[in-house]
Amino acid sequence: MQSTVFTILFVKLLCLTLHGMTAVLAELPSPSNIRINSVNMGLVLEWDPPQNHTEKLTYRSEYKWKSVRSSYQYVCWNTTALCCDFTSHLNKFGVYTFQVRAEREGETSHWVETKEFIMDEHTTLGPPSVTLVSSGANIEVSIEDPVLRISEFKEIYNHATFNITYWKEGQEKRAKRMTGIQLHKVVLELEQWTRYCFQVWVVTERFFKQSQPSNVTCESTPKAKDRPWVMALVMFVVMAVSVPLVVLAFWHCYRVVSFLRPKVKLPGHFTVIF
Helix, strand or coil, rough: HHHHHHHHHHHHHHHHHHHHHHHHHHCCCCEEEEEEECCCCEEEEEEEECCCCCCEEEEEEEEEEECCCCCCCCEEEEEEEEEEHHHHCCCCCCCCHHEEEEEEEECCCCCCEEECHHHHHHHHHCCEEEEEEEECCCEEEEEEECCCCCCHHHCCCCEEEEEEEEEEECCCCCCCEEEEEEECCCEEEEECCCCEEEEEEECCCCCEEEEECCEEEEEEEECCCCHHHHHHHHHHHHHHHHHHHHHHHHHHHHHHHHHHHHCCCCCCCCCCCC
8 A cells, every 4th residue: 555655656756857857948048148239328238049949039128227217127029139229218327237038929038137237337439530631741630529329428428538540651550649639639740742541549537438449541741832822823823924925926926927918919010029
């Protein structure tokens, strides 16, 4: 009798164990490689599909604002995309955590959560824009701050400087560097008839952040005396001299033709000897 009871209990325990193992094996796997991509105060949460899982899944992603909300708020749901843009929901000084899970026909995976993300500290600053204007042997470098997606640059990083690197084209290894520039326009006196290339970074006092480098921009310095007003003056002088000369030449041609072919006919007894 006792052996029968033990046998029944053993069978039930075995069934429960197998059921638990089956449930674990059948559990929907979570997304992998979750990461935050934030440039210029924009923020996109990205992830990869569960490893070794080929079935079609949808995803739900949420965020929580520390010290403001105790619960998560969803932004993207029932989407097959492997990313979610949270930018329009965030504050420039906010501290956030994000989470995402996979879903399939009522089944859900475990949530995968990020570490805390501080917007103004952790976002990456994009490159500034740079414009060059040459005048004689001078090049004027004009710099514009990176354009942020949810705020003005100066509202967050009101103390920022620029690092400028420039070199003669083809001589990048001999580049010169200017740091701590506070002006948005800088005029450099350089060699004439030379092509220079520039690259600029923004450095903020707040969190000591350095932006991505600007695109390399190049400009040539013409000869100092070849300025527009000089060229215009030269053209005016040339025209002032050449026009009277042309008129005078035509007048002389007319006089010669008139002399050789006079309008008054000579009497018949005159003989013209050439």
